[in-house]
Amino acid sequence: MDRASCTVAVDATGGDDHSPQSVVGAVRFALSLNPSLRLIVYGPPSFRDEVISAAARVPGGSTRKGALRLEFREAPESIPQDESPRAVLEGYPRAAMRLAIESVRAGEAQAVVSAGGTGPLVTLSRHILGTIGRLRPALAARMPSGPGRFALMLDLGANASCGAADLHDFARLGQAAARVALGIASPRVALLNVGTEQGKGNRLIHEARDLMRADAALSFQGYLEANRIFRGDADVIVTDGFTGNVALKAAEGVAGIFGAQGGIKRFFARLSRPEWLLPWQYNGSWLLGVRGVVVKSHGSAGVEALAVAMTEAARGAAGDLATAMERELA
Amino acid sequence: MDRASCTVAVDATGGDDHSPQSVVGAVRFALSLNPSLRLIVYGPPSFRDEVISAAARVPGGSTRKGALRLEFREAPESIPQDESPRAVLEGYPRAAMRLAIESVRAGEAQAVVSAGGTGPLVTLSRHILGTIGRLRPALAARMPSGPGRFALMLDLGANASCGAADLHDFARLGQAAARVALGIASPRVALLNVGTEQGKGNRLIHEARDLMRADAALSFQGYLEANRIFRGDADVIVTDGFTGNVALKAAEGVAGIFGAQGGIKRFFARLSRPEWLLPWQYNGSWLLGVRGVVVKSHGSAGVEALAVAMTEAARGAAGDLATAMERELA
Numbered sequence: 001m002d003r004a005s006c007t008v009a010v011d012a013t014g015g016d017d018h019s020p021q022s023v024v025g026a027v028r029f030a031l032s033l034n035p036s037l038r039l040i041v042y043g044p045p046s047f048r049d050e051v052i053s054a055a056a057r058v059p060g061g062s063t064r065k066g067a068l069r070l071e072f073r074e075a076p077e078s079i080p081q082d083e084s085p086r087a088v089l090e091g092y093p094r095a096a097m098r099l100a101i102e103s104v105r106a107g108e109a110q111a112v113v114s115a116g117g118t119g120p121l122v123t124l125s126r127h128i129l130g131t132i133g134r135l136r137p138a139l140a141a142r143m144p145s146g147p148g149r150f151a152l153m154l155d156l157g158a159n160a161s162c163g164a165a166d167l168h169d170f171a172r173l174g175q176a177a178a179r180v181a182l183g184i185a186s187p188r189v190a191l192l193n194v195g196t197e198q199g200k201g202n203r204l205i206h207e208a209r210d211l212m213r214a215d216a217a218l219s220f221q222g223y224l225e226a227n228r229i230f231r232g233d234a235d236v237i238v239t240d241g242f243t244g245n246v247a248l249k250a251a252e253g254v255a256g257i258f259g260a261q262g263g264i265k266r267f268f269a270r271l272s273r274p275e276w277l278l279p280w281q282y283n284g285s286w287l288l289g290v291r292g293v294v295v296k297s298h299g300s301a302g303v304e305a306l307a308v309a310m311t312e313a314a315r316g317a318a319g320d321l322a323t324a325m326e327r328e329l330a
Numbered sequence: 331m332d333r334a335s336c337t338v339a340v341d342a343t344g345g346d347d348h349s350p351q352s353v354v355g356a357v358r359f360a361l362s363l364n365p366s367l368r369l370i371v372y373g374p375p376s377f378r379d380e381v382i383s384a385a386a387r388v389p390g391g392s393t394r395k396g397a398l399r400l401e402f403r404e405a406p407e408s409i410p411q412d413e414s415p416r417a418v419l420e421g422y423p424r425a426a427m428r429l430a431i432e433s434v435r436a437g438e439a440q441a442v443v444s445a446g447g448t449g450p451l452v453t454l455s456r457h458i459l460g461t462i463g464r465l466r467p468a469l470a471a472r473m474p475s476g477p478g479r480f481a482l483m484l485d486l487g488a489n490a491s492c493g494a495a496d497l498h499d500f501a502r503l504g505q506a507a508a509r510v511a512l513g514i515a516s517p518r519v520a521l522l523n524v525g526t527e528q529g530k531g532n533r534l535i536h537e538a539r540d541l542m543r544a545d546a547a548l549s550f551q552g553y554l555e556a557n558r559i560f561r562g563d564a565d566v567i568v569t570d571g572f573t574g575n576v577a578l579k580a581a582e583g584v585a586g587i588f589g590a591q592g593g594i595k596r597f598f599a600r601l602s603r604p605e606w607l608l609p610w611q612y613n614g615s616w617l618l619g620v621r622g623v624v625v626k627s628h629g630s631a632g633v634e635a636l637a638v639a640m641t642e643a644a645r646g647a648a649g650d651l652a653t654a655m656e657r658e659l660a
Contacts, residue, residue, distance in 0.1 A: 081525070081527055082525075082527035082528065082529040082530065084529070119529075157524055160524060160530070160531055160532040160535075161532040161533065192576060194487055194490060194571075194572055194575040194576065194579075195411070195412075197411055197412035198412065199412040199414070199449075200412065200490070201490055201572070202490040202491040202572060203491065205490075205572075225579055226575075226576040226577070226578075226579035226580040226583060227579040227580070227582050227583035227586065228583065229580060229583055230583050230584065230587055231583070239576075241524075242524055242531070242532060242535075242573065243572065243573055243576050245524040245556075246522060246524065246556040246569075246573050246576065246577050246580075247556070247576050247577060247580040248556075248580075249524075249555055249556035249557040250556040250557070250559060250576075250577040250578075250580045250581045251580045251581060251583065251584045252557050253556060253557035253558065253559055253560050253561070253581065254560065254581045254584040254585050255584050256557065257560055
């Protein structure tokens, strides 16, 4: 971050374990790693003391008057992952997720991080922050595609059902984000499919291909097979939210098997792991297409991942990602 | 194999490289590994000499009169991967794939192996061999799910578009195959989804869940996330052919990265690889739901994989898998 300071709002209620432990660890990590970061943490009253004392133990994190770089705000409600959009919008006025997003709209924070349910996060972000143009928002993550290189893949689960026009929207969002966040001037856009021949896939794929091909503003490269996701063949990989989520989790599942072994094999797995694959498991995903920086962390992410998601959010805020995206897509 | 002998028909035209090399290597491997195996190899005339001389170098593979355990039959046509179903049915009377499948219908061979296009293979197999009941055929593969354990996943790409009734068919096919081929009396059936809460997924998923739940003959366990595919949580994993193909290739892509490194990391990757994950890359997939044993090998599979696919086909033939499946599903 080269800006003076930025503030990230954190929804502390979303993790799979409902204890403050991972939030406490992540807060300490994130504040230590990012000296100019401020956090506003929204969580249940029972989290207050532990979260504040965590911040107080970070160098520069507190004075005698209390934590300078962390503010804890009570949010007594949390939203179940599976809640319906209507209930999400109408039923939880004091939910941590809602209050955190509202603090971005109010300008108190420049970005928000949540490990809560994807559905509620998308619903509330669209409603409170609004969307860019009429594009359908999508979750995007950086997939490692070689040493020091990344491809953006989207949608990773914001939309369980997608039409061809949605996939075209994702291509436009991905292209803009690859320019703004990855610094790639002319991103190569590909459509995830079961083969590379023109006839492969289904009607959705063929219609989306035609839309993307007809869009002169896109550098559309055609189809990409899932075994090439990590090979650097494309800078933006477009897929529907169902398929993208499954592909990501299948890949994580295999990577996890190598790491989850016992004894000597675990040791060898660590030695054999390509360094460039490492950051992957920690990356938060970005909700692209809303007017604000929204980062989703895995529900089961653990301390490091939540801290990295906070850092990603801070980077997005410092780079004024939301404004840059709007400019790209104007 | 405990039967006296069995014959497998091989479509030698399907590989991604159009040379006889991988077929030659696979033929030698398969005949050496399976002393009671006979092969009928269909391929272009240019393959004849190399394939026959390969068989002649296998112990017991030939007499002075020629190869005993291998018969080469000329098939001058090969079918492009992307050919339309109509053209596949009408346009290639002398294609190796068609002739190989016909030899199963004629009773000359008990199983067929092809590394050709999935579309043509499914179209011709359905047309020539017929389907079991009115079930929609699907490609299934054994996914390693722990030391010595496997789960069947289907569909892996026979159907790029699926309805809920198709997914229910896949569940029935998978259950029957898990009993017959994996020896699991009461297979646990799960539906691949983006989460485990009831509301997760899309309409297709919810309709398929309702059908499977209402089927008292299925032991339906609910949803499974893709990061659990390799964890042994289910014996049969049901998904549509598009998603299944993407999930499989994403997983293969990550596994491949560990193996594809250079130098010392490659060495460590080999040491760290769980043994039980190893057979995976070599498994052929089974086309379930047709009246005959049809095994698809990867187009890019290489010598060992094609040989293993032949061995799998021989096992299926020896166990009379096709008849057993029909009995299960009667």
